[in-house]
């Protein structure tokens with residue numbers, strides 16, 4: 001992959017471990033932690049994140065088989081659950097790489113080669129993947145009938161756990177509890193994502209699946225005390241110039257300078273992950289002082305109004321940090337931190353700080 005050298009993403013692995021310990025306060029004593037590192041660990045880099053967390057968690061989860069293989073090829077040995085629906089063309093890879101499949105449809109019992117481990121997924125209200133709850137008895141029979149496959153867990157996924165107080169969470173929890181009774185107690189049972197773990201007293205069964213919280217963000221509007229963003233993003237001004245009052249900046253000429261001052265050009269734009277829809281809505285920081293990004297965000301550049309402050313080209317600029325972060329960006333464009341983080345171009349080099 002060709003790297004982009006116009007900016008650097010820094011991932012603080014100490015903060016990652018601190019967030020895990022913060023979340024651990026919400027995890028029951030008998031629950032193990034599965035760290036969710038899908039989508040390249042929400043854009044943070046799956047391998048370094050998994051290497052850092054491996055001594056501290058019980059298992060990992062990824063979305064697809066290729067993400068699981070990447071972890072195995074980089075020496076990760078803890079169990080890895082693959083969420084995606086198995087594809088007949090690649091089912092042999094689960095056993096080859098010691099990955100745990102997800103069975104969510106009856107034909108998967110036939111597809112998976114002997115010796116493959118799997119978890120069962122039930123759809124208790126998310127309306128996405130999994131068996132309907134009323135199939136629990138039949139699926140329990142199929143587990144019995146397929147002894148050459150190894151059932152090691154059973155799970156479901158909440159649709160509304162990102163904030164406290166959802167009745168659907170309670171309903172899904174109760175349904176899962178009923179389903180669970182058809183299966184052996186020794187299986188891993190898991191239902192709780194970050195939100196359910198932090199905001200609900202409902203049963204965690206014996207495992208939780210933590211994603212966004214590890215990276216320092218609560219899933220919804222409700223704060224989780226002491227979480228800190230793991231990722232920061234910096235670049236440098238490539239040009240600075242005087243700008244006269246009333247001159248306009250960028251495509252559409254939609255912004256004009258309020259007074260004579262200075263403008264800085266940053267070599268990052270929507271291709272890098274600064275969504276064009278953030279135009280007019282974000283600030284960046286130089287020496288901890290906030291400056292507005294002005295004019296339409298372009299593919300490879302955006303412009304910063306410096307007022308009367310004069311900076312040299314090469315001056316370091318913080319794009320995302322603890323003040324300007326994925327949460328406030330998300331709020332401005334009606335999305336969630338997950339999308340902001342996974343939109344940062346993977347070609348931007350990641351630097352790891354421990």
Ligand SMILES: *Cc1c(COP(=O)(O)O)cnc(C)c1O
Nearest residue numbers: 036157193194209210211212219
């Ligand atoms: C992404 C995902 C998680 C993690 O959710 P967070 O809100 O990031 O904690 C857990 N379970 C499943 C099935 C997921 O897809």
